[in-house]
Amino acid sequence: MAILExxxxxxxxxxxxxxxxxxxxxxxxxxxxxxxxxxDSMNEKHWSIVNIIRKHWExxxxxxxxxxxxxxxxxxxxxxxxxxxxxxxxxxxxxxxxPKPDGCV
Amino acid sequence: MExxxxxxxxxxxxxxxxxxxSKLLTHVNSCxxxxxxxxxxxxxxxxxxxxxxxxxKVDIVSSVYRRYxxxxxxxxxxxxxARKLDDATIEEMVDLLYGSCTMCGRCNxxxxxxxxxxxLVRTGRAMLAEMGYVPETLQKTVDxxxxxxxxxxxSTEDFVDTLKWLEEELQFEVEDDNAIIPLDEKGKDIxxxxxxxxxKFFPLSISAxxxxxxxxxxxxxxxxxxxxxxxxxxxxxxxxxxxxIAQRMxxxxxxxxANRCILAECGHGTRSFRWxxxxxxxxxxxxxxxTSVELLAExxxxxxxxxxxxxxxxxxxxxxxxxxxxxxxxLEEQRYILSKCVKNFVEMTPKGTDNLCCGGGxxxxxxxxxxERRMRISGLKADQIRKTEASVVATPCHNCVDQLIxxxxxxxxxxxxxxxxxxVADAIVLDNENEENIS
Ligand code: SF4
Ligand code: SF4
Numbered sequence: 001m002a003i004l005e006x007x008x009x010x011x012x013x014x015x016x017x018x019x020x021x022x023x024x025x026x027x028x029x030x031x032x033x034x035x036x037x038x039x040d041s042m043n044e045k046h047w048s049i050v051n052i053i054r055k056h057w058e059x060x061x062x063x064x065x066x067x068x069x070x071x072x073x074x075x076x077x078x079x080x081x082x083x084x085x086x087x088x089x090x091x092x093x094x095x096x097x098x099p100k101p102d103g104c105v
Numbered sequence: 106m107e108x109x110x111x112x113x114x115x116x117x118x119x120x121x122x123x124x125x126x127s128k129l130l131t132h133v134n135s136c137x138x139x140x141x142x143x144x145x146x147x148x149x150x151x152x153x154x155x156x157x158x159x160x161x162k163v164d165i166v167s168s169v170y171r172r173y174x175x176x177x178x179x180x181x182x183x184x185x186x187a188r189k190l191d192d193a194t195i196e197e198m199v200d201l202l203y204g205s206c207t208m209c210g211r212c213n214x215x216x217x218x219x220x221x222x223x224x225l226v227r228t229g230r231a232m233l234a235e236m237g238y239v240p241e242t243l244q245k246t247v248d249x250x251x252x253x254x255x256x257x258x259x260s261t262e263d264f265v266d267t268l269k270w271l272e273e274e275l276q277f278e279v280e281d282d283n284a285i286i287p288l289d290e291k292g293k294d295i296x297x298x299x300x301x302x303x304x305k306f307f308p309l310s311i312s313a314x315x316x317x318x319x320x321x322x323x324x325x326x327x328x329x330x331x332x333x334x335x336x337x338x339x340x341x342x343x344x345x346x347x348x349x350i351a352q353r354m355x356x357x358x359x360x361x362x363a364n365r366c367i368l369a370e371c372g373h374g375t376r377s378f379r380w381x382x383x384x385x386x387x388x389x390x391x392x393x394x395x396t397s398v399e400l401l402a403e404x405x406x407x408x409x410x411x412x413x414x415x416x417x418x419x420x421x422x423x424x425x426x427x428x429x430x431x432x433x434x435x436l437e438e439q440r441y442i443l444s445k446c447v448k449n450f451v452e453m454t455p456k457g458t459d460n461l462c463c464g465g466g467x468x469x470x471x472x473x474x475x476x477e478r479r480m481r482i483s484g485l486k487a488d489q490i491r492k493t494e495a496s497v498v499a500t501p502c503h504n505c506v507d508q509l510i511x512x513x514x515x516x517x518x519x520x521x522x523x524x525x526x527x528x529v530a531d532a533i534v535l536d537n538e539n540e541e542n543i544s
């Protein structure tokens with residue numbers, strides 16, 4: 001457990017900076033986490049990706065495949081990596097307030 | 106930390122008992138405390154604190170061994186520095202063996218008397234695993250593999266949908282509807298494997314390899330049942346779980362009746378299956394096991410695929426994964442591939458079997474508990490990369506790729522991280538391409 005402080009707000013996070021309590025998440029929290037990753041302001045595409053991930057996690061309990069993100073958002077794969085330089089897991093899923101996925105990510 | 110019981114202690118000691126009389130005896134009794142290993146370790150380098158001297162790991166395992174398995178250690182513990190397996194010892198073991206080691210094996214290479222330090226780390230981890238002290242996050246990754254067949258818990262349906270999607274993209278790219286990604290086909294020459302992070306989040310390397318197979322006219326398949334090349338039980342130290350995962354791969358090779366098992370770019374996956382599995386399964390393979398790195402080199406060498414270095418103009422450097430290169434001896438193949446596929450290749454220093462770990466090995470990537478240390482040691486790799494002035498870092502290991510993606514962001518390197526398959530796929534010249542492209 002660690003504390004992540006962004007612009008004066010403090011969050012309980014795991015060692016990798018993923019929210020310890022995914023349910024405190026809202027749009028403001030998402031924007032702040034994105035900022036801590038160097039995404040100063042989230043554009044429409046960022047939001048679209050984050051909302052798809054969040055919805056999927058709320059319904060199925062896990063992060064969606066990147067295929068689902070591409071197909072539902074209409075954003076091409078390579079662009080997803082440009083929008084979230086840390087990738088869909090450590091980048092987008094963290095902004096979406098999910099717990100860290102298992103495996104080599 | 107969970108309470109230590111007599112039963113747990115016995116389980117831990119049983120691991121040492123299994124090893125008694127073997128290699129263990131030599132390695133617990135050889136350290137001459139010269140301290141030479143200190144400088145070789147990434148942890149010690151970023152924080153020159155005695156806690157991070159590799160010999161400290163040798164010492165803790167050896168002192169427990171002496172306490173229970175040497176006469177002097179049993180009766181006059183202080184004389185030999187013998188240590189009881191108690192809560193304090195366990196706590197220190199967990200921090201030293203899981204929390205301060207990427208199992209990179211660089212210290213082994215630098216030890217003045219040849220102590221297999223990494224083997225002692227693994228033995229210590231095996232003890233802790235038997236006693237139930239595997240860090241939670243690491244165990245979760247092993248559990249996912251055991252319970253779902255892959256370490257990210259991907260359902261078969263999601264897996265198949267992703268591969269069908271990639272197949273369509275491939276057909277579009279090569280402009281040929283016969284370009285396919287075969288699933289569960291029996292009697293093919295090759296059964297290819299993947300790191301689950303590829304289908305889940307980073308599928309460009311699957312597309313790349315599928316394009317290479319297409320260009321080579323290979324007879325290959327993927328299994329939808331057992332495609333996971335990783336074995337995190339190798340990191341946690343749990344022998345039975347490691348066996349179970351490796352056995353599944355052997356069984357799937359047999360059920361699909363393939364001749365060659367090609368391991369995706371994954372350092373520990375290669376090590377745990379190709380080199381360790383015959384030991385822990387106590388049987389040799391009845392099929393060939395090779396890495397995709399060797400296969401890619403073979404395709405180029407034998408002219409089965411045509412590549413053009415002009416297609417990769419950026420400056421590329423190479424990170425050698427510890428398990429593949431230092432431990433596995435795969436050293437020349439990746440250099441041969443790059444010499445044929447990129448225009449500007451520069452080595453980093455040190456390199457090859459002396460390369461520094463990226464920081465993500467030994468299961469560190471999955472252990473959030475030690476994240477801060479992991480990102481601190483990655484600063485060494487960041488410096489190495491920066492000095493090459495490269496804009497692309499190639500590495501044949503998905504574990505390293507992930508660590509390098511984070512290093513890239515954390516240290517603002519502004520580079521791209523690629524697998525070898527991606528670099529080869531970018532350099533491929535397909536038969537239907539304009540001959541003018543080949544210079
Ligand atoms: S294996 Fe690598 S990380 Fe572990 S002690 Fe040796 S040099 Fe350090
Ligand atoms: S280099 Fe080898 S002998 Fe010297 S302190 Fe390290 S482990 Fe012991």
